[in-house]
Amino acid sequence: MKIWLSKDAASLALGGDEVAEALAAEAERQGVELTLIRTGSRGMHWLEPMAEVEVDGTRHAFGPLEPGDATALLAGTCDKGQGPTEEIPFFAAQTRLTFARCGLIDPLSLDDYRAQGGLAGLERARALGPDGILEELNASGLRGRGGAGFPAGIKWTTVSKASADRKYIVCNADEGDSGTFADRMLMEGDPFCLIEGMAIAGLACMAHKGFIYIRSEYPDAIATLTEALRIARAAKVLGDGFDIELRIGAGAYVCGEETSLLNSLEGKRGVVRAKPPLPALEGAFGKPTLVNNVLTLASVPAILTEGGAAYAGYGAGRSKGTMPIQIAGNVARGGLFEAPFGMTLGELVNEVGGGTRSGAPVKAVQVGGPLGAYFPPALFDTPFTYEDFDAAGGLIGHAGITVFDESADMVAQARFAMEFCAIESCGKCTPCRLGAVRGVETIDRIAAGDAAALPLLEDLCNTMKFGSLCALGGFTPYPVMSAVRHFPEEFQPAREAAE
Known part of the structure; x- marks a missing residue:
């Protein structure tokens, strides 16, 4: 019998390890041959800890589970079934590009990663060379997913064309906004995707070294990335004179800002730098540096695999591609929902999220983390795009949505x-x-x-x-x-x- 069980931090916080131990013990007691695969999360957090059991070749979801459900799950009588996982409405309504493998595979199996299309983007990038990679990235219309929405192609091109003896790729994994968890989920559930994206960036920018700057509050992500980097080096995924090092920050919110992050990376106090010079020309250790967040870099493998034009076919206006949207707060169905730009805020809150968990009317939704604007229901017709949110006096930021009911002050x-x-x-x-x-x-x-x-x-x-x-x-x-x-x-x- 084969069971997939999430080991995402959200699942662990709700007892995922205890469920795993109970399944292993019950399988031994019953004499059932059990293959238990620990995965990332499918993003349906209200069902965590969530397990999937293969039935006639299709994975069916069960959750939220408790250790006491182990006997029934193994016997096929568990009453917490949700049906085929990918037919659950929350999941079926998504377009998963960045999170295509998260929850589907063993995060530390390079074979699983390859079997689901992993490394195809890197192989194509090696064939295209720097100019070809930049051409695809510019065609994709990808904008920085960390908050500012700056065109990724412009930033990459600036670093690529800069003249220097050394260049750096820095991944900003200092995810500090309340109500955001997509970076953590990606690093825990599909670390090779981030590594592949950084390797492609290294080729495009002709960089020699990469750094992942991650907050110390993410111990599970740190452990997963550490092992994934070891595996990637051994398998020659990292090469071409490019390697990646983890740097762990102390969790200061301001270090999510790229120049503060660079100061901290260099062992200095995390304070902002005046611009100019831009980090793209004078960043880490005074050298040209590409700074992108996790989701930006993790979007790149799909772009190189399918082509920039295909990626640009998703979205609306100048907001191209898909966005992993994090739905949290007082909401019935919280979790990660990846979709093309363009859905309205009301659709995300009421249809996808199911309204408030308390059952009281929605009073406000804060979009973009603790420094994002509060949107009342009167603005729920606002399309989820950079331009529309800017026009409405807000910002998408890292795409965290926090829901409040009428009791909020x-x-x-x-x-x-x-x-x-x-x-x-x-x-x-x-x-x-x-x-x-x-x-x-x-x-x-x-x-x-x-x-x-x-x-x-x-x-x-x-x-x-x-x-x-x-x-x-x-x-x-x-x-x-x-x-x-x-x-x-x-x-x-x-x-x-x-x-």
Whole structure:
């Protein structure tokens, strides 16, 4: 009997290892020959720990499981069946390109990876050479999946054409936004995809060394990547004068910003650098450096395999390809949902996510992490694209969606954003370092009914937005001002005092 069981961190947190131990013990007791394959997650977190059993050649999902379900699962009488995994509506509605193998294969089996199309992109990249790789990447329209949405082809071309004796590829795996987990899932569930993407980047940019900068709070991802890199070296997947090293950060939020990350990578304090010079020309150790996040680099193998034009055929407008969207918070069906750009926010929250877990009406959805704007249901017709979210006063960021029901206190949420910035500021920029502290005080004044505090808050936000070197201070106004704009009744005591 063959069973696939997720060992994703979400599954482990909910008892995945205990379920595995129970299955092994029960199989031995019953004399059942069991092959238990630990995989990444299929992304349906409300079903974790989730196991899959092959029935007539099709994998069927069971979950959420407890150790006590082992006997019934082995006997074929478990009442937690969800049907064929890929027919579950949440999964069937997806277009999986970046996450095509996650949850399907043993993350550390290079044979499994190859059998599911892995390394085809790298083989084609070696045949195309740097100019051919860049041509495909530019044709794909891929934009950075880490938040800014900057065209990947422009960044790669800048590094490739730079003249230097050494160049670097740096993967930003410092996934610090609340409500985001796609980077972790990819690294735990399909690490060879990231390694392949970085190897292709090394060829395109003629780089000699790659670094994966990962936060220490991801021990399972670190262990999986460490072993995957060993396997990749032994199998000559890494070569052409290019190798990858893991660097583990201490978890400072600001180190998710590329120049702070580079400082930390070099053993310095994690503070932002002024630009210019751009990292693409003078980055790690003063050399041209390509900095992309996990999802950007992991999108590249599919682009090289199928071609840039095929990838660009997905999406809407200038938002090309698919986006792994992370649905979290007070939601019935939380997890990872990969789809082409263009679905509306309402479809993602109500149809895919199933509305709130509490059953109460949705009050707000924050998109883009703790510094993203709050969207009320009145804006649920906004298409999920970079351009449409920008026009609506928000940002997609790392594509984390956090759902709140009607019990949420939006004044408290605005305060949280300012307090978060005050705590996480590296101290480099005065607007961020002091503005966030004053912002918390100002929101407290608003909550107490101080009429003069409302216009002061707007002035503070404008100062932070246009006076900070990095996204931390620059984006903090999004959650604060969207809360004020879209939920004015909650700031009513101050408004009434002003009148």
